[in-house]
Amino acid sequence: MFTYQYPHPAVTVDCVVFGLNDRELNVLLIQRDLEPHRGSWALPGGFIKMEEDLGAAARRELEEETSVRDLYLEQLYTFGAPDRDPRERVITVAYMAIVNLIEHPATAATDARNAAWFRADDLPKLAFDHAGILAMAMDRLRAKVRYDPIVFEFLPEKFTLREVQNIYEEILGMTLDKRNFRKKLLSTETLARLDEVEMDVAHRAAYL
Amino acid sequence: MFTYQYPHPAVTVDCVVFGLNDRELNVLLIQRDLEPHRGSWALPGGFIKMEEDLGAAARRELEEETSVRDLYLEQLYTFGAPDRDPRERVITVAYMAIVNLIEHPATAATDARNAAWFRADDLPKLAFDHAGILAMAMDRLRAKVRYDPIVFEFLPEKFTLREVQNIYEEILGMTLDKRNFRKKLLSTETLARLDEVEMDVAHRAAYL
DNA sequence: TAGGATAGCGTAGATTCTACACTATGTTCA
DNA sequence: TGAACATAGTGTAGAATCTACGCTATCCTA
Incomplete structure (x- = not known):
């Protein structure tokens, strides 16, 4: 148990990972194996460790849950509505990344019943406020693509x-x-x- | 005292407020009246409350410490290096805003020994990693100004x-x-x- | 009243953006 | 084997935008 003089929120990281397959835009999701929202699909992510940088936490959680690694994560936005998690106050720092889908197969691991790529235009209902996080990531992606040649990062040679x-x-x-x-x-x-x-x-x- | 099963970081908000005076770009700072860095100049900000949205916390802290209110705050970035605060793990969500300096006088209040506008090109040494936060805000401001007519927000009529x-x-x-x-x-x-x-x-x- | 400071104004060339249609080549199927 | 089909590949003209650039009018001060 850990005690503090003042109340502290929990802090998580969540990752929106876009994958491209020569043609389709995909998003990496996991199926939760824990309450709340057990069984629901969600963005990969989880609680940060106390000695760990935010970006490192995002990378770790992503690999733990989906086996996807070696990518460039960029901070997207921090979501902290008081009621976004039913358990306690949870503030989440969202990251986004873009990868070549072929080079990054998704396989389920710790804390996730399943991990898979979904077509961006055909997604399941997401847990928590993850749909909102994803929507913001899509906006950012669209804005980014206009001036950044990032697309080539997830194309085959x-x-x-x-x-x-x-x-x-x-x-x-x-x-x-x-x-x-x-x-x-x-x-x-x-x-x-x-x-x-x-x-x-x-x-x-x-x-x- | 508040106890948790897992360790939780503290979460703060910090505000980079740019003020314009027809001519000069200024930044709103407070002089800390508490340890650590007591007496140092720093960005206004502080701990969030558990039932409070992040943006609301930023607005509240800003008003408490500087009396500046009624402005449009925009989330800038979240800083969470494990050692950025000597007391404990503190993650800060930084916000930025732009105001007309004349309409927003700064007066010291709670937790701050002093509050004042500083010329952006002549700033004191800042506490914590606030210099880094400010640098990022400056970058964002420069990028923003190129396509957004935000400048008019802080001009007199x-x-x-x-x-x-x-x-x-x-x-x-x-x-x-x-x-x-x-x-x-x-x-x-x-x-x-x-x-x-x-x-x-x-x-x-x-x-x- | 002469000198100095700043407001106010327009054009020409380069660059960039957009719209638009046909030919060449390979595949498939009768 | 050739006829129909599908897609790759290519250039130009007009509109809009960006950049560089110098002179006159007005007001203030000395």
Whole structure:
């Protein structure tokens, strides 16, 4: 037991991890194995340790619950409504990250019954105020994508311009002009055109 | 005394309040009247109450310590390095705001020996990691000013274009072209030209 | 009343954004 | 094997925006 002269809130970290699979925007969720909201899907996260930095706590909880690691976490916002957790006052520091979904498979671990990637446009109901946290993360992601070439972080090494455009369109929720998009991308990024071509229905795509 | 099954950190809020005086960028600070760092200047802030929202706590602490109230606070970042406070683990949620300095005089109150506005380019040494918090707030302010007309929030009702330009230059730390600046400002803002003129050395200024 | 300080104003060139349509190549299926 | 289909790949013209830049009018002070 730990005693204090004044009341202290609990502090948690929660992670919104976006994963991309050449085409779809996904979000990493866990199925809770503890009360409250046992069985519900939620953002991975948990209580911080006293000697641990906030970012380190986020990374630890994420790995413990989903096995996902080695990513760049960025602080999103801190949520502290007095009644957001039924147990006690819990303040949560939310982090967000973007990864290549293929390189980061999700497997359930400690405190989670299950961990999985969900399509961003088809999510289950979330525990606590996690839907609100996720909504803010989506907003931030959309804003970020407009001036940051972060998208490339979660692309495989080889990709077609069509794929990149699909991703931008998925995130921004709008269609983009093909030529203008290529022009802009090629003017700002350093991409190399490869000889290889993809193999499927369409005829070919020069990998860049 | 309050006891918990697991250790809990303390949670505080801190406020970076920028004030503008037609010309200079100022920051609101308090002189601590309690240990640790007693006598040092610091950002206004303090411990949250258990039934209180984070933003409300920031507003309350700010008013208690400086008498400054009625402002728009925006969450900046949460700082939680394990050793940032010598007493115990303290996580602080930092807020920032911008006000018209004239309309918000600072007067010391609870927990503070003193409260005062300081020029942003001539600040005392700050307690804890408050210098780091302030630096981040400055960055955010600079970024914000570029696309947001927030500056007008802390201007008196009447002002000259020269004054606005001074403020932008002070915040951004660069000189701007007078004609281009006026053009842009007039194209985006709805300002009214007044008949009044200022009274001092220069000849006149049409208030907008 | 002469000199100094600042307000106020417009244009030309460069850059960037947007809208828009056709050809080339490979796949599939009859 | 060739006809129909799907997608990759490419350029230009007009609009809007950004930047650089110098002179005159007015008021104050000495």
